[in-house]
Amino acid sequence: MGVSNVKQWSRIVKEALDRAFFTAKFLCLLHVSNTYLCTVALAHGPSMLPTLNLSGDLILADRLSVRFGKVGPGDIVLVRSPQNPRKIITKRVVGMGGDRVTFSVDPKDSRRCETVVVPEGHVWIAGDNIYASTDSRNFGAVPYGLLQGKVFWRVCLFHLLISFHNTFFYRLLHFILLWGYIKWNIIFDCLENFRIEKDNILNHMPRK
Amino acid sequence: MKCRRFGGKGEEDMGALSKLSQWRTLAREAAERTAILAKFLCILHVTNTYICTPTLVYGPSMLPTFNLTGDVLLVENLTVRMGKVRPGDVVLVRSPENPRKTVSKRILGMEGDRVTFMIDPKNSNRCQSVVIPKGHVWIQGDNIYASHDSRNFGPVPYGLIQGKVFFRVWPLNGFGSLRQ
Numbered sequence: 586m587g588v589s590n591v592k593q594w595s596r597i598v599k600e601a602l603d604r605a606f607f608t609a610k611f612l613c614l615l616h617v618s619n620t621y622l623c624t625v626a627l628a629h630g631p632s633m634l635p636t637l638n639l640s641g642d643l644i645l646a647d648r649l650s651v652r653f654g655k656v657g658p659g660d661i662v663l664v665r666s667p668q669n670p671r672k673i674i675t676k677r678v679v680g681m682g683g684d685r686v687t688f689s690v691d692p693k694d695s696r697r698c699e700t701v702v703v704p705e706g707h708v709w710i711a712g713d714n715i716y717a718s719t720d721s722r723n724f725g726a727v728p729y730g731l732l733q734g735k736v737f738w739r740v741c742l743f744h745l746l747i748s749f750h751n752t753f754f755y756r757l758l759h760f761i762l763l764w765g766y767i768k769w770n771i772i773f774d775c776l777e778n779f780r781i782e783k784d785n786i787l788n789h790m791p792r793k
Numbered sequence: 794m795k796c797r798r799f800g801g802k803g804e805e806d807m808g809a810l811s812k813l814s815q816w817r818t819l820a821r822e823a824a825e826r827t828a829i830l831a832k833f834l835c836i837l838h839v840t841n842t843y844i845c846t847p848t849l850v851y852g853p854s855m856l857p858t859f860n861l862t863g864d865v866l867l868v869e870n871l872t873v874r875m876g877k878v879r880p881g882d883v884v885l886v887r888s889p890e891n892p893r894k895t896v897s898k899r900i901l902g903m904e905g906d907r908v909t910f911m912i913d914p915k916n917s918n919r920c921q922s923v924v925i926p927k928g929h930v931w932i933q934g935d936n937i938y939a940s941h942d943s944r945n946f947g948p949v950p951y952g953l954i955q956g957k958v959f960f961r962v963w964p965l966n967g968f969g970s971l972r973q
Binding site for chain 1: 887
C-alpha cells in the first residue's frame with residue numbers, strides 16, 4: 586500500500602515538472618519573440634490624433650526594422666522617452682541623421698518656424714497632433730538607439746471593447762491568455778499520447 | 794532487411810518507399826535538432842536578459858581600469874532596468890553618434906547633478922560646469938586624454954544604457970568584481 590502511494594506521488598510530481606518545463610519553454614519563446622520579432626503596445630494620449638485614438642489603441646510594432654536600420658521619415662515608431670526612461674512614447678519620424686527639418690515652434694501662439702539639421706545617429710520625431718505633443722520640438726533630436734520598434738499594424742477589434750470599462754479589457758486579455766495556455770496543454774497531451782502509442786507500436790513490431 | 798508485408802510488389806517499389814522513409818527520418822531528426830537549438834537559444838536569451846551576459850571591451854578610453862587589448866566582462870541589466878545605477882558605476886552605453894556601437898564608460902553624474910569637467914586636458918587647464926537635464930546621465934572614460942564621451946557629445950539619455958559591468962573574467966590577473 587505504501588509503495589503504490591509513493592509510485593502515485595512520483596508520477597504526479599513528474600507530471601507537474603513536465604508541465605512546469607513546458608510552461609517555462611513557452612514563456613521563453615514568447616519573451617524571445619517579444620524582444621526580437623514583434624511586440625504589442627497600448628498607445629493612448631492626444632499627441633497622435635487623428636491617426637491613433639485618445640483613449641487607446643492596441644498596436645503591433647516589429648523590432649527587426651529598427652535593428653536593421655530600415656526606419657525612415659514617415660514611419661510611426663515606439664521611442665523610449667529621453668526625459669523619462671521608463672516611458673515609451675509613440676511618434677512619427679520626420680527626419681533622419683543629416684536631414685534638415687523645419688518646424689513651427691509654438692503653433693498655437695505664433696507662426697514662427699525654425700530649421701534644424703538633425704545630427705548623425707539621431708532622429709527627429711514629431712506627433713501628428715502638433716498642438717498637443719511633446720516631441721523633438723521640446724527635447725531635441727533623439728539618438729537612434731532609443732527607438733524600440735516600428736509600428737505596422739493596429740488591432741481594430743479592441744477599439745470597440747476599450748470604449749467600455751477599462752477593467753473589462755484586462756479581464757478579456759487574461760481570459761485569452763489562459764485559454765491559449767490551456768489549449769497548448771491539450772496539444773502537449775495529444776503529442777505525448779501520440780509518442781507513447783508510436784513507441785508501443787515500434788516495440789511490438791519484431792514479434793509479428 | 795527485407796520487409797515481407799508488401800509481398801509480391803517487387804523491388805523497385807521497395808527502393809522508392811525506403812528512400813521516402815529515409816528522407817522522412819532525416820527530416821524528423823533535423824527538426825528535432827533545430828528544436829533543441831531553438832530552445833537553447835531561447836534560454837540563452839533569457840539568461841542574458843535577466844541574469845548576466847559576457848562582453849569583450851577594448852580600446853584606450855578606460856585605462857587603467859580596462860586593458861587596451863581587451864577584457865572579458867560580465868554585464869547585468871537588472872540594475873539598469875530598476876533605475877539603481879549610481880555615479881561611479883561602469884556601464885555599457887549605446888553610442889548616441891553611432892547606434893551600432895556600444896561603448897563602456899563610467900557614470901559621473903545623474904540627472905540634476907552639476908558636473909565639472911576639463912574640456913581639453915592635453916592643452917589647457919580650463920574647466921566647465923554643466924547641469925545634467927532630466928532623464929540623462931553624464932558618462933566619461935577613466936582615461937580623459939583618450940576618451941570620446943559626454944565631454945564631446947553631451948549628456949546621454951538614460952534609455953541608452955544597456956547594462957552595468959560588475960565582474961571581470963579575463964585577463965585572469967584581474968579576475969574578480971570591479972571596485973571603485
